[in-house]
Amino acid sequence: MRIHIATDHAAFELKNYLVERLQEDGFEVVDHGAHEYDALDDYPPFVIPCAEAVVAEDGSLGVVLGGSGNGEQIAANKVKGVRAALAYNVELARLAREHNDANVISLGGRMQSLEESYDIVKTFVTTQFPGEDRHQRRIDLISEYENR
Numbered sequence: 001m002r003i004h005i006a007t008d009h010a011a012f013e014l015k016n017y018l019v020e021r022l023q024e025d026g027f028e029v030v031d032h033g034a035h036e037y038d039a040l041d042d043y044p045p046f047v048i049p050c051a052e053a054v055v056a057e058d059g060s061l062g063v064v065l066g067g068s069g070n071g072e073q074i075a076a077n078k079v080k081g082v083r084a085a086l087a088y089n090v091e092l093a094r095l096a097r098e099h100n101d102a103n104v105i106s107l108g109g110r111m112q113s114l115e116e117s118y119d120i121v122k123t124f125v126t127t128q129f130p131g132e133d134r135h136q137r138r139i140d141l142i143s144e145y146e147n148r
């Protein structure tokens, strides 16, 4: 599975850590930056292309990172077809896939350890959407609004 990932400066170390761990676990990772640490950079130019890449490639998933993950989730959700969930524990990551069929997860690099962050991301990318009717119906209602 291909995973698109992006961050601003606030989770630069976490992004590099996640790229390495995901690759070790056999995932193909596309790194949308930031490629250099710049304390003054802004997250939308990294996050939005990452989210667009997820929509463009069926079956891929996205990971967007920042200090809190809030702005990154908001930016990703502006891209048509993205369902981005903010997750700060493994349970939220699992629910984001099982109930919401989220295709992007957002994490705050300042909110948990590198290892905890990896557990959250690993749960997200390995959990399937079971497609239960009630969840699909709710997702369809969101898509219907998005396409209106």
Ligand SMILES: O=C(CO)[C@H](O)[C@H](O)COP(=O)(O)O
Binding pocket: 008, 010, 011, 039, 043, 065, 066, 067, 068, 069, 070, 071, 072
């Ligand atoms: O999480 C974020 C947005 O939601 C940003 O990463 C965070 O706001 C960056 O903060 P600063 O510029 O103070 O390092």
